[in-house]
Amino acid sequence: MNELYPIFLKVHQLETLLVGAGFVGLEKLTFLLKSSPHATVTVVSVEISDEIREIARNNPRIRLIQDAYHSRYLDQKHLVIAATNFPEVNKTVYRDAKERYLLVNVADTPEYCDFYLGGIVTKGNVKIAISTNGKSPTTAKRLRQLLEETIPEDINEMVENINKYRDTLKGDFEYKVEALNKLTEGLIKKD
Template identity: 35%
Template sequence: MSLFPLFLKLTGRSCVVIGAGQLAESKIESLRAADASVTVIAPRVNERISGMAEAGEISLQRRPYQTGDLDGAFLVVAATDDPAVNRAVFAEATAGGVLCNAVDDPPFCDFYFPSVVRRGDLQIAISTAGNSPALAQQLRKELNAQLPLDLGEWLANLGNLRREVVAAEPLNQSRRLILHELAQRQVCAYDQCPSRLLAREHARTNPLPAEKV
């Protein structure tokens, strides 16, 4: 089975989680980190998820799952300890065109939650297609140990610098080369950053043609 890797924009999208125990907790946190609108449905709720509801971070309905709970949802996570319930959720999701992840039940998943290394806007996602979540977690730990803790800040500064270059240089091979060169250098926020000076020098020596009047 081939998986298509992508990063979804979930801001404001309706995401439903069926279950509110340990299986559901990390999935809810991942969805909240993406600014999804999360509704949790479960008759029993653990302390952490209850706290999220009390803080207004999620919507919580303390009752069992029932057909129709996925109406209007973009995706659903089935995270109960009852395989029959999880598979009923998957069946409804499939019929309604809703993406579904049944936790720890790969045949009943449209997608998997990867192990993720995060540094600000930088995300490195690792998937084993459900074959070994433990291996994905181990690889995440290894990558996490190797990446600088300030990489997210560095990326933010690089993004600001990229916007400066894009504003000053038309889309051409020269711009592509300078952007790749900047990504190899240390970028910092202050005005005399070596990479920023390099970008300015490039703009000075490669001025845009004057507009015709």
């Protein structure tokens, strides 16, 4: 049973710590920035890949600290991602983050994750997150690819138009919901 509760975080308003700057750290950082290009991320690692250095060079919201992990790096952070090649370091990051009630994700270790970085489809204002409950990231990837091909490119224009229409509606919340439901019911026609 999938007990996950999907939410969309305004990561650009939060402070994120990424521990690890190798291949997995690069993957996590790239994914985060693809979905939220204005995310503020502090990257801590003894070694920092050239690719992550290049990303930081072109993004003033990425801060690099070349150092071993220490719990002080959790200060004033909201989210934590542990992505080192050392399971014991990742577990230490997890334990330290939990002591501070921070949300943490330990790469490739579902039992040490408060959240997963699932597949994401973005078309303008429309964003769809896909989760397999940490069981199969490759399935989430394939579903993302399917949805990217299926959802029309002009969906953002439709969303903008519906938003403008919503602003013209008079009446209480219930009336507005009913009117918008009627307007959008054609989106999922069943033949």
